[in-house]
Amino acid sequence: MTEVHTTRLEGAASNWKCWQPGVLPACAVTFLALGLSTVGLAVLDSQLDAYGNSLGLPWFGGSLILGLGLCGTVLVVARTRRSVRFLLVCVTIVLGALAAMGLILLSGQDSLQSFDPSAPPLLGASIAACAALGFSLVCFLPSVRRILARVLPMQPDDFVHAISIAWTVQVIGWVVLSFVPFNRPLLYAMYEANVESLASSETATLVSLSSTLVWSIPTALLAIGFPLTRNLGGALTRLGLGSVRWRGMSIGVGVGIGLAVFITVAEQWIVSLVAQTGLPMTEAELFEELASLPTSLVGAILLGLSAGTSEELLVRGVLQPRLGIVLANLVFAMAHGLQYGADGLIVVFLLGLLFGVIRMRLGLAPAIMAHAVYDIVLVAAHQWAT
Numbered sequence: 001m002t003e004v005h006t007t008r009l010e011g012a013a014s015n016w017k018c019w020q021p022g023v024l025p026a027c028a029v030t031f032l033a034l035g036l037s038t039v040g041l042a043v044l045d046s047q048l049d050a051y052g053n054s055l056g057l058p059w060f061g062g063s064l065i066l067g068l069g070l071c072g073t074v075l076v077v078a079r080t081r082r083s084v085r086f087l088l089v090c091v092t093i094v095l096g097a098l099a100a101m102g103l104i105l106l107s108g109q110d111s112l113q114s115f116d117p118s119a120p121p122l123l124g125a126s127i128a129a130c131a132a133l134g135f136s137l138v139c140f141l142p143s144v145r146r147i148l149a150r151v152l153p154m155q156p157d158d159f160v161h162a163i164s165i166a167w168t169v170q171v172i173g174w175v176v177l178s179f180v181p182f183n184r185p186l187l188y189a190m191y192e193a194n195v196e197s198l199a200s201s202e203t204a205t206l207v208s209l210s211s212t213l214v215w216s217i218p219t220a221l222l223a224i225g226f227p228l229t230r231n232l233g234g235a236l237t238r239l240g241l242g243s244v245r246w247r248g249m250s251i252g253v254g255v256g257i258g259l260a261v262f263i264t265v266a267e268q269w270i271v272s273l274v275a276q277t278g279l280p281m282t283e284a285e286l287f288e289e290l291a292s293l294p295t296s297l298v299g300a301i302l303l304g305l306s307a308g309t310s311e312e313l314l315v316r317g318v319l320q321p322r323l324g325i326v327l328a329n330l331v332f333a334m335a336h337g338l339q340y341g342a343d344g345l346i347v348v349f350l351l352g353l354l355f356g357v358i359r360m361r362l363g364l365a366p367a368i369m370a371h372a373v374y375d376i377v378l379v380a381a382h383q384w385a386t
Helices: 002-050 057-078 082-106 121-140 142-149 159-182 186-192 202-223 232-239 246-275 284-291 297-334 342-362 364-385
Strands: none
Touching: 121 142, 121 159, 142 159, 159 297, 202 297, 232 297, 246 342, 246 364, 297 342, 297 364, 342 364
């Protein structure tokens, strides 16, 4: 058994070495293109919306998730085949073109009628993305990876694991640094800078969430190597969906209801406690205008199932087994950092820790159930209160 494990480690190390000469610049360009592409697509969509031709949130969100899934697939194949370096270059060129589009739009040309060049929060977001990229490259240092391997279930010489850690650091760093120029969530600053197409109707919100769910399932499967290195059964086991038991699902339902009741009762206490720290808080009215929470029970159920399933698949299913509960949960919390202040992020982080423990003890399906039920009950309670 020890010999087999040693052989795998040696194979991973040799694969890393064959990529080492060109991996740093390739990853740097790819990560930079991904970050700027996000900004570029967001601005492009807002400009087209001014003329009644918006690309739509489903296309925008789905394209980003698919892009990450495609990069993940390339990196999985790259573990054993150097020939896919050409494919990685092609992907980088496409993303680089989108990044260039974003920079042109960010320049504030007169033709961009709904963009105010005197208040460019998107430019600050681009700078934050570049800074986060710089931080993430530290993860390619062998000494840093060896230190991380002491506390994370990762192989320090594995190429894919190194990419995963670097991408995680970039996501967390980008959201954190986006707070610096505005001292508030990025979406609030974007909305008030005349990028008003960020606000959406309830229908648009639900369509976007449903689209994210549709995109997240193939992305999660691709990210863990299906069908290249795992069959469907192996992929489901890796995600934590190997066996689903009613006892675990029942516990998930109970935890979701209990958490929703607790947060509803303790919301004001949490807000007042966090407000004493002086950290930026969630702006309730602006958040509701941006989020467009469902006003029907069907909408609440759809929101809960879509958000709960997609987020748990990608965070607790794909990331947690490699990054551990805490680091994967930081990604989960930071994914909400564009719309929540410190009070909301603290709640999301604590909830994520509990969902992570459920995933570790009972599997992914109960964690999905707990998350979905929590969202459904919370949104339904909001409807009843208003």
